[in-house]
Amino acid sequence: MHLTEKELEILQIIEQNSRIDFNDLAKMVDAEESEIADTVQKLEDMNVIVRYATIINWAKVDTYHGLTAMIDVKVTPKRGVGFNEVAQRIYRFNEVESVYLMSGAYDLSVVVKGQSMNEVAQFVSDKLSTLDSVISTTTHFILKKYKHDGTIFEPINEEDKRIVVSP
Numbered sequence: 001m002h003l004t005e006k007e008l009e010i011l012q013i014i015e016q017n018s019r020i021d022f023n024d025l026a027k028m029v030d031a032e033e034s035e036i037a038d039t040v041q042k043l044e045d046m047n048v049i050v051r052y053a054t055i056i057n058w059a060k061v062d063t064y065h066g067l068t069a070m071i072d073v074k075v076t077p078k079r080g081v082g083f084n085e086v087a088q089r090i091y092r093f094n095e096v097e098s099v100y101l102m103s104g105a106y107d108l109s110v111v112v113k114g115q116s117m118n119e120v121a122q123f124v125s126d127k128l129s130t131l132d133s134v135i136s137t138t139t140h141f142i143l144k145k146y147k148h149d150g151t152i153f154e155p156i157n158e159e160d161k162r163i164v165v166s167p
Contacts, residue, residue: 001046006031010039011048016150018052057153059145068097068113068145069120071128072106072138083107086133095123106138117141 003011009029013020022040026033043049058064075086083101090110091099098111110128114120120139129137145153 055151066113066115068142070140071110073108073110074135075107075133
């Protein structure tokens, strides 16, 4: 899909701040507010803009006790569909946040959220590892998040406080 330079610029700005006012965005890209609204609607309809998300530092919330795990999964791809079929089966589980096809020692990287290590372990042993195509898994629990999607969570020094989003 080919996008214009203006559409690309709009996407880059929205990716950094999805709450930006269309009037401000129009000024930034030298366009009319109605043109911005039409362009964003078009990009949403084409599923280029998939959804708008908020990054939350859950470590700051005392009552939140969830955790995140990254699971390396080695699978046997199926003829005609490759990795797509097993990836689809995996991403349909409610516990799964993300699934990525990877290069290297493992085929898929799966991000899972749960309330406890035991809950994630049960997901891996009862659901993930029992899938026909899954050969092996390695689970890594995230202990602390320093930076996510370009956002630094806990600036370590004054220079880090000025860095909001990486280019």
